[in-house]
Amino acid sequence: MPSLTIDGTQATVESGSTVLDAAKKLGIEIPTLCHHEHLLPYGACRLCTVEITQRGATRLQAACAYPAEEGISVRTNSSRILKGRKLMMHFLLSRCPDVPAVRKKAAEFGITRPRFAPKNEKCILCGMCVRVCNEVLGASAIGFADRGIFRRVEPAFAQPSEACLGCGACTFVCPTGHIQMESQTRDFWRDKLGAEQRQCRYARMGLVAHKVCPRSFQCQKCEVDQAMEETLKTHPAFVARPVERKLPVTIEEFTVMPQLYFAKNHLWLKRLDGKVKVGIDDFARKVISRVDDIVMPSAGDTLSRGEAVWELRSGGRTLSLRTPLGGRLIDVNTDLLTDPSLATKDPYYRGWLALVWPREEEWRETAGRLQSGRAAEDWFASEAERLYHWSEPAGKAMAADGGRLIPDLPGKLSETQWKALTGAFFADV
């Protein structure tokens, strides 16, 4: 628990807190504009800039993104800070002179009219829409285009995005009203999808397993939707996946990634614009310890669910993995051929195995068997339990130091034990 000083007052905060969190705890107000409690620190508006003194050196840093480190001393209200913040606010008001939220914020600084030539923009580029779409929904349907003064928020190539869930979280978080739910996306779906394929936005967000929209995506006319919104009192996206889920969670010794789906044979799946990326999860990584060689199918092959397609070799042992999802294999990670150890070094990113393009109904059927979010965490906990107490005698070898996996497990087990272990944990999809 680090302890720091803010404006002369000592505070002890939980580790992992930011300077802004610490100030809040002390009741010291620091203005913010691009900060959102459900999103990761971003540090773009710079209104929360403070003076941080550490080991004799003073630097100006954004309180929302700076970690509350042991022994630092923070000043939130020096004249240098106040003067700079005011200028930042001038910049913002001159950019968006007609936006009520910006005018209100500016008024807090005693600024009522723009100091520079007004640009009459509606967007302050706080990035909340982009971040909620990426961090909370995992959809990444919108992003920033261009640089510098030409920067703007757009779907890729300014075309309606197939990745858009139509959830409306971007419009919900937008502080200026710039981001409006484009009817384009929903029109596009109405034209493209048959009546029975029109998934409700709650289903697209993963809040309910499957629900078809009977109203052609006119959510404001939908009683279920309106009732949900009233009950939740916030955007459903934040209920489905509050921000702590965005950060990796450690269950026993295993890292569980939010936003990923997990299959029973310890493969993760991530949906990207209709395609699905597959890789091994941290449980499989810890069990196999290291990978010397990988056998993979070639891109272009058609996979059917349950087919054994990957072989991970470690020493003399082989871990054979079935695919939890059928479809066309459109890409394989060729980096693994030159460096198979990537699969265990970085299983969730660079160590991915395959990119599969399933048919929509195949995905829907598979998705029902997969775990995600809190359910995935519970499942990891039970798998860990099962592994630590796995049947004699190998179970003892594993649990020797109090229920942790011993390194290089494949090398420590006999062939029969290894077969039994992989049969128990990696056979079922």
Next chain:
Amino acid sequence: MKIRTMNDLYAARQAGIASLYPAKTKFTVSTATCGLATGARPVLDAVKEEARALGADLIVSQAGCIGFCEVEPVVLVYCAPGLTLVYKEMNAEKARELVREIMKGNAKSEWALCKILVNGTTDGKPAGPSRETARWLELASGIPAIEDVGFYRKQMKIALRNCGFIDPNNIEEYIARGGYTTLHKVLSQMPPERVIGEIKESGLRGRGGAGFPTGMKWEFCRKAPGDEKFIICNADEGDPGAYMDRSILEGDPHSVLEGMIMGAFAIGASQGIIYVRNEYPLAIENLTTAIRTAEARGLLGRDILGSGFSFAIKLSRGAGAFVCGEETSLMASVEGRTGEPRQRPPFPAQKGLWSKPTNINNVETWANVPEILARGGKWYAGIGSEKSKGTKVFSVVGKVKNTGLVEVPMGISLREIVFDIGGGILDGRKFKAVQTGGPSGGCIPERLLDVPVDYEKLTETGAIMGSGGMIVMDDRTCMVDVARYFLDFLKEESCGKCVPCREGIHRMLELLENICQGKGAEGDIELLEDIGAAVKDFSLCALGGTSPNPVLTTIKYFRNEYEAHIKDHKCPAGVCRALISYSISKEKCTGCGACVKVCPAEAISGEKKKPHALSPAKCIKCGACEETCKFGAVLVT
């Protein structure tokens, strides 16, 4: 054929010496980008054709740039043991004649830039001077030695040690000049801590511009916990007018690779990435060849030099975003995300590429490493000033006689660089300012020209050391216009993420554009200073944090010029079009009519041999008449 032992290295070195210092005459054409731009390709072809036509027994080779861009294309002729003659300003025709003359035994002294004599018979050097050498020395007696050429006299080459002298695609020539030999020593005899110790002792600081001590950076990364670590070489050189890194990558790619392998060994990294901008096609080509050759010879990849240490290098090409030279943006770009900075901490040494501990240095820093470990940290620390050790490469460009790439010991004064090495100002004009550090740097006026090249001393002036761009300006340069130029560059190169950088640069640019158009108002200078200070303080990354430097330094040193624009509506340097007018001096005009012909607006009229007149109403202020007039009769006021 893999190199695994000292004997293998020795064999490669012998092969390298044979090709560097052959028993036959060798013509080497400098075919780096700068040479190619001035026509080195036809020169190379001409040399080859002429040799074939004559049936002459000579070798034709290619090398990087020897730094003297002003006199490109350059041809080096190795004519006798130990003796190289350097010829300047070649073209195809002259090259053909040169081949004929050399083969006839004529030195063609009037075309020569200098001669280079290397003495000695030890390893890595040619055989000692022979009777042939003495004969050629006699023939070349009118050619100055390289040490006596003003451009080279005060230079000291460490990072550029091989540039222009070896074939970048021939690993053996690199080995012949001591390359990879130190790597063998490091991998077989030096524990990583000692490698870091040597670098710390050398006092080497980051050559990308910020000047963080390299040894310390390596130590942080070595001590950071992590099962996998990365090394990055930042070759995203983007400052206008700067090309130090390009020259090293094109002319001596192995020095960067060797430095990276040493760094990886010291830090414990297994994977390296060179982030190079795609606008450097030749650098990418030569790097790719160098990596492949080094891998084939067992100097890169698994089990390097049989030491058991493994390290691989990959190229990652940048798409030309200036901000990607900033380390956190660079890493985001390598990961495939948008090149945008993030707040530090965590620093790359704690959480860098793919969230693993990462050490990032620029090209010039890496190129220095092998030489430091070869000769010892103490040797390097003996060069330079108190806090800035070693040498620094600068690209000296602008209104200076000898434009080119120079490497000078730290502590040398700016005056020496501009006047002794650079040869002073073009066309006998007056020196006005020198701009260091590109868009992040500042303009240093004449009265501070004796400031030594040193990280702290340059920062005190309001400019920065930067990565090495150095733009010399004469009295026809408007300082307000210079500040405007750099901000215009930055308004599109800022990533646009944070408010001070995106909006602040734009607002400063608006003010400067107004001033240049004569629409400046009282108080604009103070407002620029206020905005500049806040943008410096509040920006997220170093791009924003240093972006006001061109504005703040020009205000600091040339405030009267800003005032002249605002109060008197005059541009003293005669640059800002809205504030100047052209007229013709009745006394000086001879009535030659040259200006009448070039004027696109038909604004000049007059009878032949009688003074002409210029109609201000028609004049579009393009300046064509002034450039054309040989008599200085066109006046700018």
